[in-house]
Amino acid sequence: MGGSPNRGGTVKIMNLETWAGFKTTIAGKGLSMQFNETGSRYEVSAIEAGFYFWTHNLLKGSPDAVDFETNFKDTINQSVETVSISILKDVALADGVEVISPALVVNNSKKTWTVENDHGSGGLIFKIEASPNNVLWEEIVQETPLPFGGKVIVVNNDFWKYLRVTAKGDGAASSIDVWLQVGP
Numbered sequence: 001m002g003g004s005p006n007r008g009g010t011v012k013i014m015n016l017e018t019w020a021g022f023k024t025t026i027a028g029k030g031l032s033m034q035f036n037e038t039g040s041r042y043e044v045s046a047i048e049a050g051f052y053f054w055t056h057n058l059l060k061g062s063p064d065a066v067d068f069e070t071n072f073k074d075t076i077n078q079s080v081e082t083v084s085i086s087i088l089k090d091v092a093l094a095d096g097v098e099v100i101s102p103a104l105v106v107n108n109s110k111k112t113w114t115v116e117n118d119h120g121s122g123g124l125i126f127k128i129e130a131s132p133n134n135v136l137w138e139e140i141v142q143e144t145p146l147p148f149g150g151k152v153i154v155v156n157n158d159f160w161k162y163l164r165v166t167a168k169g170d171g172a173a174s175s176i177d178v179w180l181q182v183g184p
Contacts, residue, residue, distance in 0.1 A: 011168075013053045013102060019064035022056035026112050033076040038133075042166075061160055063098055093124055093169035102180060103134050103162040115165065115178050116151040122171040123147045131162040145170060 016022040026033055031046035031054070036174050037073065042065060043075040058065040115126050128141035140163075146152060167176050 006132065013055065014058045015053060017066065019056060019058060022054065025054060030124075033072065035073070035076060042073075054150075063067060079144065091167075093176055095169045095171055096121065098166060098168035099176070101165045103131065103164045114153050115146060115167070115176065116177055117146045117148055122169055123150075123169050124167050124176055126152075126165060126167040126176070128163065128165050131164075134162045137164070 003056055016025060026046050029046075029048055031048055033044060033046050035045070036043045040060055042060065043055065044058060045055045055113050093099065098145060117124050124146050125141055125143050126141075126146060127136040127143045130140045133138045144152065165178050167178070
């Protein structure tokens with residue numbers, strides 16, 4: 001089991017190495033499993049209380065993928081409760097310094113992004129991008145200035161697979177908090 005810590009946030013992406021380990025972990029924690037199907041694999045995931053993002057990839061045609069198709073595929077991807085995920089927390093931004101959040105898998109959910117500039121005295125500029133494949137990114141919220149003390153809430157109902165936020169300092173030092181609320 002390996003984790004990729006979120007740059008500046010509190011969500012940890014936990015990639016479980018085996019399908020058996022993924023099933024055991026998800027069942028033991030009572031989590032709702034979600035998946036995305038690509039040409040050659042299933043990307044299976046679950047969110048735990050907004051703190052952990054559990055993942056595992058299954059190669060189509062493998063015995064584990066057959067187990068998934070037989071026992072899980074038709075019954076998962078149901079709407080789950082709304083979850084708030086802290087993506088960037090108190091990340092300091094000097095003038096011109098840029099930070100990019102990790103890409104989050106957010107299939108078939110209403111997404112509400114909250115971007116807040118709540119520390120320091122400078123402004124920042126942020127944008128939100130979406131991708132169907134975690135490679136090609138499209139701006140869904142263009143670069144937007146956010147002065148010190150500012151807060152922006154963006155609701156997006158498009159069904160993109162991946163979302164991320166990019167922010168950079170604009171003037172004196174500032175600090176950014178970004179969280180994503182995902183729900184049915």
